[in-house]
Each structure stands twice: as structure tokens, then as C-alpha cells.
Amino acid sequence: MRQPRSDFILFYLFCTFFILLIGFPFFWQITNSLKIEKEIFELRWMPSRIILNNYKEAFIRQPLLKFLFNSSIISSGATVLALLFGSMAAYSLARTDIRGKRLILLIILSVSLLPPIVIINPIYSIIRSLKLLNSHFGLMMVDTLFGLTISVWFLTPYFQSVPMDLEESAFIDGASPFLSFRKIIIPIVTPGIFTVGILVFIKAWNDFLFALVLNPIRARTVTVGLKLYESDNYIPWGTLMAASVVIVVPLIVVVLLLQKRIIGGLMEGGLKE
């Protein structure tokens, strides 16, 4: 199609506007994490001298390292479980002749739409009676639930796209369904599983509501920890911005490294009809 010159200019105007709009809050977060308090107050654009004191403070005022450790354990645990159980369920929905597939998918979709507040108190009671409040494992189970909604939903069509003949020839050679799942399907869908894993991990890492309710005292995650820098009448903005930079860095690195896959995954998710 013809592209007039004005279209071209408009596009770059938009790019500039869009990048400034999205980028400014991040710029402000980073630049202020490197300033002394006085310069934060003066609203200077750049620190006159870059200091790392806020980062030091972020680790001293609160056990930030511990928060990072807890979040890593809980999110990776939930990701592994959601991928393991999710790929089993997706295989079952995509490749076997079980009954009630629509009902199961309907349940999965409904749970992904379910507001956490609807189920939070019974979950709290269950986790409490299992003596798993303030533990890694309790929160991990709940994050697995929401991770499963993502993993089953994305993996089922992915499993469906693997040609049936591949498996059939394995059956002719005498392979059991379980062997074919492990040796044929899983290797083919590994890239897809990987992408879904990132989506699950980000969701678990960013969870705030369940982390706050289930782990308010011990095994606190980064999102809950961030709230602790604030006291009644004072917020150490420099330190808070430094801490928030630290907790988003792992996410940004993952997103930048794997942007193509993530964008593909998100766009497919929106299209699936």
C-alpha cells in the first residue's frame, strides 16, 4: 500500500510520545534511586553525583535479599509445578479421547477469571489448618493454581498442533502412551513450555494479594516487602526507588532477553477463539 510522507512523520511522533510516556516513570525511578535526599527534593533531572547509598540502605532497612530469595523459591516452585501438571492436563485434553473436555476447559477459564477475593478466606483457612501460613510451600500452592490456568490454557492448543502421525508411529513400534508423552511430545513442545513458564513466573513473582494474606510475617515476598519501607509519616523515597529497581531488574532482563517469545505468547492468547 502507498505510504504518504505524513504517515511516516506521524509514526515517529507517536513513537517519541509513546516511549516518553512509558519510559518517564522508569527514568524517574532509576535517576532518583541514585540521588541524595536533597536532590530528590530539588527535583533535579540527573544526580549531580551518582551515589549507591540508597541501594545499600535498601538492603539494610529491610531484609531485601531474603525477600528476593523467598520470591525466587516460591515463583520457581510454582512455575515448575504449573508446567508439570499443566502439560499433563494439556496432553490429556489435546491428545486423548477423555469425556467432558469442554467442561474442564470451562472450569479452567472460569478460575482464571475468578477474582481472588472470592476465594481468599477459605484458602487462608485451608493453608492455616495445614500449618502452612508464612511458608514457601503454602503460597507456592496458590500460585500454582493461577499458574495452571495459564499453562493449561496455552499448552492445550500447542499440544494439538503436534502432528498425530508422530505419536502413532511410536505406538506401532510398541511405545506406551506414557512413553510417547515423555519421548515424543515433550521434546517437541519444549519451546512452548518455556514461554508459558515465563508467563507463569512473572504472574507468581508479581502476586501481591495472596502473598500479603498468607505470608505477612515470614517467607515474605518482594511485593509485600516493598510495602514495609513505608512508615506512618515518612517514606524514604530514594531507598524505596532503589528497592523497587532491584525487584524489577530480574523481570526486565527476562523480558528483554525473551521479548519475541513473550509477545508471541501474549498475542496468541488474545486471539485464541
Added chain:
Amino acid sequence: MSRRQMGYLFLIPTMTIFFAFAIYPVFRTIYLSFFEYRLQFGNLKKFIGLTNYMKMFSSERFYLSLRFTMLFTFLTVSIEVFLGLIFAQFMNKNYPGKSLLRVVVLIPWAIPTIVSGFIWRFMVDDIYGVVNGILLSLGIIKEFIPWLSQTGSATVVLLVADIWKTTPYVSLLVLAGLQNIPRSFLEAAEIDGANGLKTYLYITFPLLKPVLATATLFRLIQSFKVYAIVVALTNGGPANTTEPLTLFTLRTYFDAGNYGYGAALASFTFIITVVIALLFLNIILKKVDI
């Protein structure tokens, strides 16, 4: 073992987790909403029928909360979808730099809401805030505005923070829809002499409808459960005027220890969610076709 048997076996872990942590809790919440059940009285439960619901519908705080939640949901979703349509149009252009746009879009989506909430709170702070600084130097305001201590401006900040975080994601969904439209459709329209606007209104937009409906469904339900952004920015203040239903319910549960009344509030959110889902039932049923 047959394939079908293995199919059922493979569903067991997922279904167990779904029943234990989602399906049972939904019914438990609805069940408890008919009881007088307070943490202070231990495990004592007394059946009181619809009393919790009557209390809810005569509570001013509930209406305040409901009004805020509905206003927030309506405004964020409509603005995000509108902006998403415009942004996606640009993102769909084939100029150098388009991949940079798509990466930029991912970053607000990827960070925790609580983080974006704190960044915005810092930017609108009444002493340290850069927003006041910029507006003052442009001469738009004469003195620093305490953004978060007035209901109106606090609501605006909440809306802006949510729209900032979510519009990029909505744009990406719309972009997926745009790229799914066969090029030949648009070219045919152009050959027939349709101008850009006409092509958009009569061809592009109708073909985008399924994607827009899906995005709207998900965003309506997500926005109605708004929580973290409020906790970071206003914590429901001033005077509970920006307290969404999730926050009100959570406070009823865990600050007041009133499990029965909290369950009625949670059940209300559940009913609203079901109503929204029913409005989009055809989309949902299409999605579960296998």
C-alpha cells in the same frame, strides 16, 4: 493402560488443585455468607439467612465502595480499549523501530502493580512530586497540589496509573487482531476506492470485534478486582472514598475478623463477575471449543 485411562490420570493433579483451592472455596464463601461468624468468637457459626446481605445493602460504605469500583472499572476499561485501538494502529506500521515499540510495551505489563503504584505515588507526592514540579513550571498550577488527599484528584491518579500500566498490554492484544486480518481484504477495499477511514470503519473494525470483546471481558473482570494499585497509592483514602470492593472485603475479613459479612461482600463480587461473564457468554463458549 489405554490412552483414555492415561488421559484421566493426567488430569488428577490439576483437578485436585482446582477443587481444593478454587471450587471448594467458592462454595465455602457463599455458604459462610449466610452465617454470623466472627473470628473473635472462635469457630461459633450461627445461621442468619440473608442478614449479612441486608446489612450490606444498607451500608453506606458498601455503596461508596461499589460506586468507586464501578466508576474505576468503566473508565479504565473504556479508555484503555480506546487508546489500545489507536496505539495498535501505529504499532502495526512497518517502519524501522517498530520492534522497539513492542518491547517498550512489555515493560509496564511485566512489573508488579505495587511497584508501578509506588512510582506514581512518588511522582505525585505533595512535597517530592515531579508532577507538581512540571505543572508549576509550565504555569498550569500556582502551588503544589496534594493529589492524593482529595477524592477527585486521587481518583484521577489511580486511573492514570492503571491506564499507564495496562494500555500497552491491551494495545498488544488489538495488534494481534489487526495482524490477523487478511491483507487482501484491505487491498480490495483500497482498489474499490475506499479511503483510510472508510476501510477502518467498514472492514478493520468489524473484524476486530472478537478480539475487542475478549479484551473487554478480561479487562472488565480484572479491573473490577482492583486492589494493589490502590494499596500502593491511596490505601482507600481519603475517608474510604477510593476504597474498592476488594479492599473493603479484605478489611472486613482480616482487620475486623468478620468472616460472615466478609463472605457476603466476596459473594457479591462473585455475582458481579458471573454477570459480566454471562454478558460475554458466546465468547466464553467459543473459547472452550475443542
